[in-house]
Amino acid sequence: MLVRGTFVHCLHSSGLEILYDYLLAVDDLGFITHFDPAASSQSTQFLTNTNESPEQLPEGSFLLPTFCDLHLHAPQFLYQGNGLHLPLMEWLNEYAFKAEERLDADPALARRVYTRLAERLVENGTGAVLLFGTINEETNLILADVMHKAGIRAFVGKLSMDQSSRLSYVEASAESSLDAARSFVEKIKSEYASPGLIEPVITPRFVPTCSDVLLDGLGDLAASQDLRIQSHLAESHDQVEAVRSERGDEDLLVFRRSNLLTPRTIQAHCTFLDVPSLSQLRECGTAIAHCPLSNAYFSAEPFRLREALDQGLKVGLGTDVAGGYSLDIMNAMRQAVVTSRMRQGSNIMNSGFESSLAVDWIESLFLATRGGALSLGLPFGCGSFQVGAPFDAQQISLWDASTRVGMGALDFFDYPVKITPEVVEKWWSLGDNRNRTSMWVQGIKL
Known part of the structure; x- marks a missing residue:
């Protein structure tokens, strides 16, 4: 499994990380084997060595740990x-x-x-x-x-x-x-x-x-x-x-x-x-x-x-x-x-x-x-995106890029919208399960 897009996680209690245009790979056992900026030399080499094309997350979506x-x-x-x-x-x-x-x-x-x-x-x-x-x-x-x-x-x-x-x-x-x-x-x-x-x-x-x-x-x-x-x-x-x-x-x-x-x-x-x-x-x-x-x-x-x-x-x-x-x-x-x-x-x-x-x-x-x-005491890296961690993730979709309409209870009035801390905070405050469009545990889509 290969995914390219925006990833959001908190490695520490005081730090929100928004990682733009990253490439993530998951092996057959459901563990993350690659996680780097898509434009990095490591990601370029990784894509060269695989026959798989990454799935591109839609605009207005990000992956978050479950x-x-x-x-x-x-x-x-x-x-x-x-x-x-x-x-x-x-x-x-x-x-x-x-x-x-x-x-x-x-x-x-x-x-x-x-x-x-x-x-x-x-x-x-x-x-x-x-x-x-x-x-x-x-x-x-x-x-x-x-x-x-x-x-x-x-x-x-x-x-x-x-x-x-x-x-x-x-x-x-x-x-x-x-x-x-x-x-x-x-x-x-x-x-x-x-x-x-x-x-x-x-x-x-x-x-x-x-x-x-x-x-x-x-x-x-x-x-x-x-x-x-x-x-x-x-x-x-x-x-x-x-x-x-x-x-x-x-x-x-x-x-x-x-x-x-x-x-x-x-x-x-x-x-x-x-x-x-x-x-x-x-x-x-x-x-x-x-x-x-x-x-x-x-x-x-x-x-x-x-x-x-x-x-x-x-x-x-x-x-x-x-x-x-x-x-x-x-x-x-x-x-x-x-x-x-x-x-x-x-x-x-x-x-x-x-x-x-x-x-x-x-x-x-x-x-x-x-x-x-x-x-x-979950396995290494659970609750975050790291190489070696299980891929436990949920896809959060904030708006429909084709209609420029926010999903669920979310409304946006200035486009294009970048996924910033303020936008993630808006989802935290107003979002609900209508914004959750996919979910995986141990690399398996539920």
Whole structure:
């Protein structure tokens, strides 16, 4: 595959790169083998040595790395957009547990829900997703199968929970939960050994639903096979208080004692963590899934995003469906910036200090792409365009050159239009899935 045109990516949180008239080559395994200016001697020689003619991106289009969604509850897609009037612990009992239990009891419904979810993810440019499933192995194997057929990088977690306020939705014991987790890991590794787009994730739901015995066992399992880990950490006032009441400690310390805070761990939310607690996560190498939309509904505290970035923590974005009502990472980007701006204003009003707590749109684009890939520990170069990286890309089309009409919600009044930072910002602010005209994961067009 050969493509010539404009490429946009963020190698660092503060830097947007717009690369005009570049030539990119992808091999049969889906990896980038050449990436240089089309007019360079290297590109000239490359074209001389190949019989293939490059595909020219249309005027008004650019390629961008696909988005990474670091936190999504797949079964909760069933009731996306409902129940957000309740506090977290009530919401779980009234909506989440019931929906997950329903899908566990109805494999056909699970496949329908997950198939539509996969379609929506592709529509919204999500090429890699970290998924919470249910407690039933069969339902999670269906989820993995659907994501595999859709061509998405999916990291699938079978929920582990041996404690629950809903007696019909809980595993019988810590031992049976650990056995089920081991079985799921083995089956995923066996079924999807190549090309490796589907991987298992150790998934204690959160501290209130897991005994210490279960958490310790999951930590040992993850360490023995170098597995990814995901959970929720310091998400809401009622959840934090429940852990303090039941465990006499903070959930961060509970996870750390069980060896569940590692460089392969992604913890969602973390809104009730202060700066010293964030430092502990950095020491562990643990990443954070920032879910600004659901945080606005379920947390009394905004996430300290600026402080986390300044400390060098790995951070990406999550939609947190169905705690967040939108599957579109673009909405998560915008909400992350809005929340940070509100924090900045509050900081000035309350303390008089003007040190910035805000993040800008470029930083949010980094979080949605390269930051998410680094947080997930994806292969070299994911979330960017580099030789040796997998070709995970989405084509963004801003206007129709033949009609000079902007696509979707975009309008342009001066032609010709060059793809500048201001034009990319306009897309960031106003664009939607109508601007996404193609998508590839590991070099395969979806």
